[in-house]
Amino acid sequence: MRVGRRGGRFAVSRGKGFQVTKSVAVLGTGMMGAGMARSLLRAGLSVAVWNRSADKARPLAEDGAVVAADPASAVEGADVVLTVLFDADSTAEVVGGLDLGEDVVWVQSGTVGLIGAQRLAGLAGGAGYVDAPVLGTRKPAEDGKLTVLAAGPTALRDRVAPVFDAIGARTVWAGEKPGDGQRLKLAANSWVLSITAATAQAVALSRGLGLEPEAFLDAIAGGAADSAYAQAKGRAMIAGDFAPSFGIDGAVKDAELILDAMREAGTEDRVMRALHEQYRVAADHGGTEDMAAVVRAFGT
Incomplete structure (x- = not known):
């Protein structure tokens, strides 16, 4: 398990070939996702949001988010796709029909369990996949004070650092394999x-x-x-x-x-x-x- 700190937030140093993350698509704006989207907006990132119940996504337009009509529209042009959905089945249903592309990193933040994490990693295709459930409830999500329990390839950590710095008070890297964060x-x-x-x-x-x-x-x-x-x-x-x-x-x-x-x-x-x-x-x-x-x- 690796934990690093930069500027009061947990992250890793940037290496060669770093690709700047500027835009994030948030799929799922319920109890946790809405607060996480607002935290991303406060950090200056461009944010597109989608939710199955559109009335839960629309208020985010007042905070500067683009409210998409469907998941495919939300992820178009995104550097990072952040899913905050209830379980593995709902996440697979939403993401399974998307072509994320090799330049995208998918951050999966739902609590989906060990089998669910492996199943969802298989849907990533050529995209990078980071298993990143969070500790915290509605208020820490709204305040950007969650604890991110992340797992993914070292090469992706700088790509997701701006997202994790925005939504969390700290990030704990639990490993590199899908499911390590879930464990x-x-x-x-x-x-x-x-x-x-x-x-x-x-x-x-x-x-x-x-x-x-x-x-x-x-x-x-x-x-x-x-x-x-x-x-x-x-x-x-x-x-x-x-x-x-x-x-x-x-x-x-x-x-x-x-x-x-x-x-x-x-x-x-x-x-x-x-x-x-x-x-x-x-x-x-x-x-x-x-x-x-x-x-x-x-x-x-």
């Missing part, structure tokens, strides 16, 4: 899903024992057991505020991908199986809500 993302998301569900369990237990659940958050505040994520998600659970920043449907999907990876790795998966069931039960109440709604699966 790191799945490990990180196993922690995210675990700590969110554990917070829900503690909030529900506090209520069940007749306590104000804020007492639990106050008890861990500032100590070794505290985390900003537990505080943020815990307060959302207590308030019943499930406006999505990381959808619970995405949590269910990612738990399934993590289970697939755990089976491949040969690691014990009983905890993740239990977490998957909790998120699935909660998603049945409202799949578009934030993952904090997992608290409902604990009886509150």
Whole structure:
């Protein structure tokens, strides 16, 4: 794993034959993609956007993006194509019909799992392919403060550096092969899903024992057991505020991908199986809500 820094952002030095990235096509402007597109625009890049539901793409025109009618129009003339779609199937459906060309780099930022990453790499054709899922939710995407977990050939790293510098606070290079970024993302998301569900369990237990659940958050505040994520998600659970920043449907999907990876790795998966069931039960109440709604699966 390689991590480098330049100007407060993580990147690598430029070598010979460097091709300047000036234009980016963003395919998928939902919860994450819209914020990433705005971050690219703030960085001075030319941005074309497309989304299956056009109403989610149109507001980006006010920020300076070109709103394309279809994916082929969006990628025409782009140096980098950034896909931010829900899963491997939706990404393959969109990109499979495109001829990206040898001068284009495709940055695939969805969480698609190990099999999905290999499948999508096979659709790149002659284009460069960088596996680059991100850590962060809606607000970091809007602020350009995501963590990019990237994997791809060393020769492509300078090409994608302007994109990663715009959307992220740092880039961690996890390897050079398709799927290396997904491996790191799945490990990180196993922690995210675990700590969110554990917070829900503690909030529900506090209520069940007749306590104000804020007492639990106050008890861990500032100590070794505290985390900003537990505080943020815990307060959302207590308030019943499930406006999505990381959808619970995405949590269910990612738990399934993590289970697939755990089976491949040969690691014990009983905890993740239990977490998957909790998120699935909660998603049945409202799949578009934030993952904090997992608290409902604990009886509150």
